[in-house]
Amino acid sequence: MIKHLRSAADLDAETATLILDTAAEMATLAGREVKKLPTLRGRTVVNLFYEDSTRTRISFEAAAKRLSADVINFSAKGSSVSKGESLKDTALTLQAMGADAVVIRHPASGAPHRLASWVDGSVVNAGDGTHEHPTQALLDAYTMRSRLGRLDGLRVAIVGDVLHSRVARSNVLLLSTLGAQVTLVGPPTLIPIDVAAGLSGDASRRGDRLVPGEAAGGPSAPAGSAGGDEPRAVSPAAIAGLSGDASRRGDRLVPGGVAGAAGGGPAVSYDLDSVLPDSDVVMMLRVQSERMQDSYFPSAREYSRRYGLDMRRLRRLPEHAIVMHPGPMNRGMEIAPEVADSPRSTIVEQVANGVSARMAVLYLLLGGK
Amino acid sequence: MTAYVMKGVSLLGAAPRDLVVRDGRIADEPPGAGAEVIDAAGLVALPGLVDLHTHLREPGREDAETVETGSRAAAAGGYTAVCAMANTSPVADTAGVVEQVWRLGREAGLVDVQPIGAVTVGLAGRQLAELGAMATSAAQVRIFSDDGHCVADPRLMRRALEYVKAFDGVIAQHAEEPRLTEGAQMHEGEVSTRLGLTGWPAVAEEAIIARDVLLAEHVGSRLHVCHVSTAGSVEVLRQAKARGVRVTAEVTPHHLLLTDELATSYDPVYKVNPPLRTASDVRALRQALIDGVIDVVATDHAPHAVEDKECEWAYARPGMVGLETALPVVLSVLGEQWELIAERMSRAPARIAGLAGHGGDLAAAGSPATLTLVDPAARRTVDPSDLVSRSRNTPYAGTTLPGRIVATFLRGEPTVLDGKVVR
Numbered sequence: 001m002i003k004h005l006r007s008a009a010d011l012d013a014e015t016a017t018l019i020l021d022t023a024a025e026m027a028t029l030a031g032r033e034v035k036k037l038p039t040l041r042g043r044t045v046v047n048l049f050y051e052d053s054t055r056t057r058i059s060f061e062a063a064a065k066r067l068s069a070d071v072i073n074f075s076a077k078g079s080s081v082s083k084g085e086s087l088k089d090t091a092l093t094l095q096a097m098g099a100d101a102v103v104i105r106h107p108a109s110g111a112p113h114r115l116a117s118w119v120d121g122s123v124v125n126a127g128d129g130t131h132e133h134p135t136q137a138l139l140d141a142y143t144m145r146s147r148l149g150r151l152d153g154l155r156v157a158i159v160g161d162v163l164h165s166r167v168a169r170s171n172v173l174l175l176s177t178l179g180a181q182v183t184l185v186g187p188p189t190l191i192p193i194d195v196a197a198g199l200s201g202d203a204s205r206r207g208d209r210l211v212p213g214e215a216a217g218g219p220s221a222p223a224g225s226a227g228g229d230e231p232r233a234v235s236p237a238a239i240a241g242l243s244g245d246a247s248r249r250g251d252r253l254v255p256g257g258v259a260g261a262a263g264g265g266p267a268v269s270y271d272l273d274s275v276l277p278d279s280d281v282v283m284m285l286r287v288q289s290e291r292m293q294d295s296y297f298p299s300a301r302e303y304s305r306r307y308g309l310d311m312r313r314l315r316r317l318p319e320h321a322i323v324m325h326p327g328p329m330n331r332g333m334e335i336a337p338e339v340a341d342s343p344r345s346t347i348v349e350q351v352a353n354g355v356s357a358r359m360a361v362l363y364l365l366l367g368g369k
Numbered sequence: 370m371t372a373y374v375m376k377g378v379s380l381l382g383a384a385p386r387d388l389v390v391r392d393g394r395i396a397d398e399p400p401g402a403g404a405e406v407i408d409a410a411g412l413v414a415l416p417g418l419v420d421l422h423t424h425l426r427e428p429g430r431e432d433a434e435t436v437e438t439g440s441r442a443a444a445a446g447g448y449t450a451v452c453a454m455a456n457t458s459p460v461a462d463t464a465g466v467v468e469q470v471w472r473l474g475r476e477a478g479l480v481d482v483q484p485i486g487a488v489t490v491g492l493a494g495r496q497l498a499e500l501g502a503m504a505t506s507a508a509q510v511r512i513f514s515d516d517g518h519c520v521a522d523p524r525l526m527r528r529a530l531e532y533v534k535a536f537d538g539v540i541a542q543h544a545e546e547p548r549l550t551e552g553a554q555m556h557e558g559e560v561s562t563r564l565g566l567t568g569w570p571a572v573a574e575e576a577i578i579a580r581d582v583l584l585a586e587h588v589g590s591r592l593h594v595c596h597v598s599t600a601g602s603v604e605v606l607r608q609a610k611a612r613g614v615r616v617t618a619e620v621t622p623h624h625l626l627l628t629d630e631l632a633t634s635y636d637p638v639y640k641v642n643p644p645l646r647t648a649s650d651v652r653a654l655r656q657a658l659i660d661g662v663i664d665v666v667a668t669d670h671a672p673h674a675v676e677d678k679e680c681e682w683a684y685a686r687p688g689m690v691g692l693e694t695a696l697p698v699v700l701s702v703l704g705e706q707w708e709l710i711a712e713r714m715s716r717a718p719a720r721i722a723g724l725a726g727h728g729g730d731l732a733a734a735g736s737p738a739t740l741t742l743v744d745p746a747a748r749r750t751v752d753p754s755d756l757v758s759r760s761r762n763t764p765y766a767g768t769t770l771p772g773r774i775v776a777t778f779l780r781g782e783p784t785v786l787d788g789k790v791v792r
């Protein structure tokens with residue numbers, strides 16, 4: 001079993017499937033009178049939250065408690081940069097307390113990676129900056145599987161502010177690992193650069209790298225002493241040569257349509273209406289209307305017209321398709337209230353499934369027996 | 370003054386010979402009695418290295434580096450002169466501050482510390498600093514830079530370029546369009562997309578360089594471009610040079626060797642401004658250095674205290690120490706092309722900075738004995754705790770690099786012997 005869950009990329013298909021299967025077992029507990037398992041008795045799980053997120057914290061807390069772990073909630077909001085204790089000092093404190101697992105929510109991307117280098121216990125990423133939220137992806141995959149019976153071959157459209165969304169990144173990685181086909185939909189300003197390569201699960205599909213031994217010096221360069229002595233000097237991107245080549249920037253996509261997702265990365269479309277008829281799942285991302293101040297889109301009204309899911313668009317979906325949202329929703333912005341409350345919406349289920357998925361993660365990471 | 374004879378030394382890779390140093394200069398007569406003999410068999414002599422871009426942090430952040438500790442690190446890296454950037458606290462934007470830095474450099478006495486003056490008051494980008502007063506001060510400032518910040522206002526940049534013509538000054542631009550890099554953390558591309566770190570587009574650098582070469586051309590001024598990091602910047606410079614624009618450019622050792630993939634660890638030791646770029650950028654920079662489109666390797670030595678790096682990526686300060694590893698990194702990239710290395714790391718930077726006593730011809734009797742002896746056969750695995758600098762933020766920890774600095778001489782006086790700083 002893996003030790004940390006920092007990114008959905010930490011999970012291969014086998015491990016991810018094991019977590020989903022375990023979550024299904026955990027879910028049967030919810031129907032019982034006594035909802036607790038003794039598995040993690042005597043183990044300590046710390047919820048280290050540098051951002052307010054009551055829903056996520058409560059979900060993790062419930063998951064740990066149902067496994068009989070001791071739970072310590074450590075809210076460190078506002079004590080980030082200049083004032084208060086550094087993340088490293090906090091890590092050393094948690095280490096001294098003997099934390100077996102630390103669940104961390106943090107506004108800076110990569111904070112769980114840093115934490116994992118300072119503590120012996122397992123680190124679970126509960127959302128870091130604009131990077132990832134892997135347990136959200138697990139509960140989403142669990143929800144899709146229980147509604148639609150499979151993940152392999154499933155066509156999933158993820159719609160909205162992909163650029164700033166940790167939910168989108170984790171979902172793309174996990175769903176690709178599990179065989180689903182993901183299409184990212186949104187205005188071009190909110191789709192990250194080079195997303196097909198960047199979020200391809202297959203590292204070999206990513207861009208160009210320096211080759212070990214590659215030197216610039218011509219014949220007098222000593223063999224083997226070049227950039228290649230530096231095993232970490234590897235890099236993707238830029239399959240083309242110099243930057244004059246526009247193909248270096250941005251995704252290679254079919255305007256208005258669904259791009260071919262070469263190499264297992266997601267496809268991209270700017271046209272929601274054309275994607276809906278071929279989607280089994282539509283996942284709407286939260287879009288903050290403040291983004292219009294940074295010119296990502298002109299107005300909330302225009303965003304909603306072009307990318308919001310209303311009843312008219314809902315009817316373009318196949319009969320069986322479901323509508324998901326990680327919450328919290330901006331009703332009327334990315335999703336119309338009647339869509340959110342329709343029978344196709346899984347939004348309430350997602351919350352319940354969150355506890356089961358997080359139980360499975362803690363159970364497996366901590367080697368529950 | 371002690372005389373030295375360096376036995377069996379190779380000048381820039383030429384056949385071994387004895388090199389005599391007397392009265393601070395290269396001599397062509399025998400050393401005479403009492404001369405100290407240095408066994409230099411297998412060593413290569415280079416003119417002392419000159420760094421156009423060093424952050425010495427004094428005044429203001431003496432916990433990270435001082436003029437004295439930075440001078441020691443420079444000498445250990447084979448340098449005999451460093452140009453000290455102006456982004457100190459207080460900012461080096463007056464004759465008083467640049468003279469203070471200059472005097473501290475003289476007191477340390479290990480390398481010539483040539484202060485760079487700020488272009489604008491407080492690096493704020495609003496109003497010109499007293500460039501003339503700094504130029505006529507004891508520090509005789511010739512390079513002006515707001516490094517750390519871009520002189521983004523085009524009218525102010527134009528005026529600065531024009532104004533320094535009166536005393537043959539040069540504006541060294543940190544090319545970064547600030548509106549395109551708000552909140553930026555690393556190179557914008559597939560790695561930033563994967564890591565969820567705000568992207569720093571190549572165009573933010575390229576657009577400013579393109580604008581500035583046009584401005585320099587329009588007013589007939591000298592422009593120097595700091596730490597070029599993208600293939601696109603290289604193309605802009607190539608075209609400008611072909612048109613005869615008086616522009617020079619530098620590249621850092623780390624941009625010649627490392628790529629953005631290193632950010633995957635989220636270890637801020639790899640966070641730097643401008644950011645590490647892609648493999649194709651690295652290749653273009655190497656080629657530009659060979660072609661002469663890029664004139665100089667400059668370290669952008671940027672020491673930082675531990676707490677400014679042992680933290681979350683977004684909260685860390687950008688920068689890497691570089692003085693002690695610059696030559697080994699360049700050797701690993703270019704191989705033993707000594708003539709080219711001497712040009713890019715000593716002569717060209719000495720010319721740009723107007724440092725007449727540096728970058729001399731070691732084969733000519735009478736040249737200042739300002740040189741460094743390198744053992745190209747040695748290999749060193751970088752251990753941050755071995756660094757002479759006060760700070761430890763090297764991206765090369767655990768990396769084995771070719772070449773070792775055995776000795777450095779400044780005007781005939783050793784500053785480094787047997788790989789150790791003499792004082």
Ligand SMILES: [Zn+2]
Pocket residue numbers: 516517518543595596642643
């Ligand atoms: Zn700079």
